[in-house]
Amino acid sequence: MTALRWSYMDHWRADSPRGPVTQYTARRHMDDFVKQISAVGFEGLDMFDFQVFALTGMFGSVANYQDYLRDHGIDKIVNLFRGIMYDPRLADPHVRGTHDEIVESTRRMLGMWQALEIENLIVMPASLYTAAAPVTDDKIKAAAECWSRVGEMTLTEFGVRTTAHHEFFCAIRTESDIRKFYDWSDPRYVSFFCDTAQHCIAGLDPVALFLDLHERCSGFHFKDTRQVDTTEAYRHSPDAELMAPQTDRWFHEMGTEGGLVDFPRLMRAIRDTGYTGWITVEHDKANIGGDYAEATALSMWYARNVLSEICA
Amino acid sequence: MTVRLGYAINQWKPNFDDFTRPEQHRRALKVIAACGFTGVELRAGTGRWDPLGRPSSIAATYGSTTAFLGLVREIGVQVCSYYVDPGEPVDEELSRGRSILDPGQHAAIVESLRPFTEFLAEAGAGRLVVRALPGHGALTDGRLGDAADGWNAVGAMAAESGVRVSLHVDCLSAAADEKVLAELLDGTDPELVGLTVDTAELTVAGLDPVRVLSGHLDRVDHLHLKDTRYVDEAGERLAPHAEASMLAEGGAREIDRWFYECGTRGGLVDFPAVAAQLRDWSGWAVFESEQTPNPARSAMLNGWYARRLFDPNR
Numbered sequence: 001m002t003a004l005r006w007s008y009m010d011h012w013r014a015d016s017p018r019g020p021v022t023q024y025t026a027r028r029h030m031d032d033f034v035k036q037i038s039a040v041g042f043e044g045l046d047m048f049d050f051q052v053f054a055l056t057g058m059f060g061s062v063a064n065y066q067d068y069l070r071d072h073g074i075d076k077i078v079n080l081f082r083g084i085m086y087d088p089r090l091a092d093p094h095v096r097g098t099h100d101e102i103v104e105s106t107r108r109m110l111g112m113w114q115a116l117e118i119e120n121l122i123v124m125p126a127s128l129y130t131a132a133a134p135v136t137d138d139k140i141k142a143a144a145e146c147w148s149r150v151g152e153m154t155l156t157e158f159g160v161r162t163t164a165h166h167e168f169f170c171a172i173r174t175e176s177d178i179r180k181f182y183d184w185s186d187p188r189y190v191s192f193f194c195d196t197a198q199h200c201i202a203g204l205d206p207v208a209l210f211l212d213l214h215e216r217c218s219g220f221h222f223k224d225t226r227q228v229d230t231t232e233a234y235r236h237s238p239d240a241e242l243m244a245p246q247t248d249r250w251f252h253e254m255g256t257e258g259g260l261v262d263f264p265r266l267m268r269a270i271r272d273t274g275y276t277g278w279i280t281v282e283h284d285k286a287n288i289g290g291d292y293a294e295a296t297a298l299s300m301w302y303a304r305n306v307l308s309e310i311c312a
Numbered sequence: 313m314t315v316r317l318g319y320a321i322n323q324w325k326p327n328f329d330d331f332t333r334p335e336q337h338r339r340a341l342k343v344i345a346a347c348g349f350t351g352v353e354l355r356a357g358t359g360r361w362d363p364l365g366r367p368s369s370i371a372a373t374y375g376s377t378t379a380f381l382g383l384v385r386e387i388g389v390q391v392c393s394y395y396v397d398p399g400e401p402v403d404e405e406l407s408r409g410r411s412i413l414d415p416g417q418h419a420a421i422v423e424s425l426r427p428f429t430e431f432l433a434e435a436g437a438g439r440l441v442v443r444a445l446p447g448h449g450a451l452t453d454g455r456l457g458d459a460a461d462g463w464n465a466v467g468a469m470a471a472e473s474g475v476r477v478s479l480h481v482d483c484l485s486a487a488a489d490e491k492v493l494a495e496l497l498d499g500t501d502p503e504l505v506g507l508t509v510d511t512a513e514l515t516v517a518g519l520d521p522v523r524v525l526s527g528h529l530d531r532v533d534h535l536h537l538k539d540t541r542y543v544d545e546a547g548e549r550l551a552p553h554a555e556a557s558m559l560a561e562g563g564a565r566e567i568d569r570w571f572y573e574c575g576t577r578g579g580l581v582d583f584p585a586v587a588a589q590l591r592d593w594s595g596w597a598v599f600e601s602e603q604t605p606n607p608a609r610s611a612m613l614n615g616w617y618a619r620r621l622f623d624p625n626r
Contacts, residue, residue: 015605028577036612039619040346073616257335294343294608301346305388 004270004311006303007044007078008037009221009282010051012292020287024054036293038073040300045069046079046280049121052112063115078278079120079219080113081165082106086127093126093146094139094171106150110158118160119278120218122193123147125164125172125181130237132171140177144185151189163191163218168202168229168250169240175204182216191218195282196261197225197251202234207266214273221282222299224252224259242285249288253295254281255302263302267310315590315622318351318392318598319344319614320536321364323607329361334373337364341387343608347615351392352384353441353598356428358403367431368404381435391435392596393534394428395480397443411446412462413455421462422469433473439534439596440470441508444479444487444496448550451486460499467504478534480508481517483549483570484559488517490524497531506533511581512540512571512600517549522585529589535597537586537614539572539579569603573610575617587621597622 013020014029023033037045052062059065066077084105086092091102110121126132126143151162164181166173172181182192192213198221199206210217233244241250254263270279281303286295324340325331331340344352357365363373374380384391398421399409405424410417429440445451445459467477479496481487487496497507507528511521513536525532542565548558562568574583590597599618601610 015609032609032613035616036609039348039612039615291606291608293606293612294339297343297346297608297612298339301342301388304346 003276005043005278006041006300007046007278007280008042008296009046009079009081009280010048011282011284011286013287024051024058027058030058034069034072034074037296040297041304042281042300043073043075044078044278044280045074045076046081046122046282047077048083049080049109049113050083052109061115062113066116077116077118079122079280080118082109082121082123084123086124086131088127088131092131093143094132096142096145099146099149102146103150103153107153107157110154110160114158118158120161120163120191120193121154122163122165122219123150124167124170126170128240129169129171129173129234133235135171135177137180140172140180141184143172144181144190147190148186151186151191155189161191161218162189163193165193165195165221166198166202167195167241168198169234169236173202173234175209178209179212182213187216190216192216193219193221195221195223196254196263196266197221197223197284200225200260201227201229201250203228207262207269210266211269211273214269214275217275219277220279222254222263222279223282223284224254224256224261224263225250226252226256226258226260228260249285249290251282251284251286252290253283253286253299253302255298255306263307264310267307271311314594316351316392316596317349317618317622318353318596319347319349319611320353320355320395320598320600320602322353322355322395323601323604323610325355325357325362328357328359332361332363334363338383338387340607341384341389343611345388347611348619349599349611349615350389351596351598352389353393353395353596354391356394356396356400358401366404367427370431377431377434391432391437393437393439393441393478393598394432395441396425396428398424399443399446411450412459413446413450415458415461418462418465422465425466426469429470429473429475432475438475439478439508440466440475441478441480441534442466443485444481445485445492447484447554448486448488449552451492456492456495457499460496463505464501467501471504476506476533477504478506478508480510480534480536482510482513483517483544484554488514488519488549490519493524494527497528502531507531508534508536510536510538510600511574511583511586512538515540515580516542516544516570518543518545522582522589525586525589529593532593533595535595536600537574537583537597538600538602539574539576539581539583540570541572541576541578541580542567542570543580569605571600571602571604573601573604573613573617574599574621575613583617583621
């Protein structure tokens with residue numbers, strides 16, 4: 001499995017005498033976090049772009065943090081997730097008048113990470129479904145234009161690919177709309193990031209989607225779900241991910257009992273299409289009735305004992 | 313050095329009615345495997361809510377010993393040892409606990425432990441880890457020799473299955489005393505009875521685990537590795553009901569947690585010195601994280617540390 005490496009997308013919480021905290025609150029929590037993900041075999045780390053502020057405060061710079069990661073067995077920060085709240089008055093991909101701001105704010109943010117060799121900037125390609133509805137071809141075209149511009153900038157100025165991650169509650173969420181988005185965006189500058197659970201919840205087959213878009217695919221979030229959205233939760237306002245009535249927990253670690261994602265089939269597709277590089281494991285909101293540490297260890301048990309044989 | 317890395321599964325069972333379902337066992341075993349450990353130590357228990365507590369309970373839950381061991385192997389680990397304290401009650405045997413200090417109870421202890429050795433033999437595991445002596449205060453003149461005789465009898469029974477008995481010293485035990493421990497070992501047959509060094513238990517009791525290890529290296533055949541930030545300097549472990557007042561409640565200092573992952577901040581155990589003693593030693597080093605608020609977290613931290621402690625390539 002040498003052509004594939006495992007990275008960890010950080011949503012971590014640690015127990016502390018002050019209750020649940022993130023590892024960005026104290027160096028001792030950071031030490032424990034990094035040791036834990038390293039212990040189970042991760043070599044890369046993904047995180048939200050805004051963590052640059054916490055890391056700079058804790059380590060002096062993100063470059064220092066990457067050195068620290070290497071000392072603990074984590075080779076690099078692989079991907080950044082753009083933590084931006086869209087607002088049609090300021091920054092919203094389907095509002096063309098805000099594209100300059102999206103490009104500039106992204107440039108500012110990536111500039112803070114310039115010392116590192118980030119591979120992908122992951123973005124939600126459109127705002128919440130409820131904020132963009134009705135979704136029209138023109139809105140999808142506007143989003144495609146937006147990310148083509150951003151992607152050209154990130155690649156040429158920072159060597160970072162811009163890649164789109166379609167949350168189930170995102171405006172570009174159906175198979176046909178996703179297809180249109182990639183048809184209308186520049187393949188040189190906009191990649192596809194396959195989040196297995198998000199597509200599954202949206203009623204799509206993530207394996208079929210990957211096979212369709214594999215030439216554009218620049219990474220994965222491997223996580224599982226036990227539920228398809230059967231209640232139009234994606235329309236739930238103000239939030240579908242944490243507040244929709246259907247469930248209080250959409251996401252589970254891969255290999256979970258009752259999981260809907262067919263990871264072995266996806267792994268075979270990855271092997272057969274010749275994808276190489278990083279696969280990111282994500283446990284989004286595992287603290288809801290679960291535990292980040294356990295979910296992380298269980299995921300890597302699954303990766304090593306079930307999936308690695310497929311790509312051996 | 314062939315130190316094999318194991319993990320104690322009892323950390324997942326903080327109370328008698330926790331950790332009862334097979335899917336919980338599978339998750340714990342997968343966590344242990346994912347963290348790089350290849351062995352698992354079971355802990356004896358009693359009653360219907362302790363399905364891993366004794367071979368008969370395992371068979372009742374999983375169908376048979378063979379089925380359980382197959383599941384463990386499929387997950388990527390193997391049973392390496394079983395811990396038993398003969399002083400604990402056994403509902404299945406209508407026993408309120410037995411004392412190795414009482415020669416009249418030796419035969420019952422031998423028979424009580426026999427199923428564990430047979431289970432270990434089927435698992436291909438070689439260590440029955442036992443509590444060496446009951447708590448402080450129980451030991452009176454002459455009884456140490458009786459205890460040694462008792463362990464020799466258990467050792468002889470275990471040897472029939474190719475299993476060695478290994479004496480474990482916890483901080484509350486009367487054996488947590490260098491002189492007592494040396495005499496107990498002197499009284500037992502080195503061919504049948506070994507010693508488990510538990511780094512944190514000895515440290516809490518005021519002993520130096522490196523010194524104990526080096527002093528009895530020829531008898532050490534099993535390890536329990538965990539860390540601590542505290543020594544019981546006030547001798548609270550010697551008081552009656554110390555398990556409740558000192559170990560559980562934390563004593564006068566109200567210590568929330570006596571035991572920590574190896575390499576914890578402020579840890580008192582000198583693990584590099586322990587590893588140095590083990591240069592020519594072979595056996596299972598079972599990592600523990602009793603009193604942890606999060607077993608998976610502790611297993612991961614111990615896994616990280618274990619690799620650095622015992623991997624010569626690092």
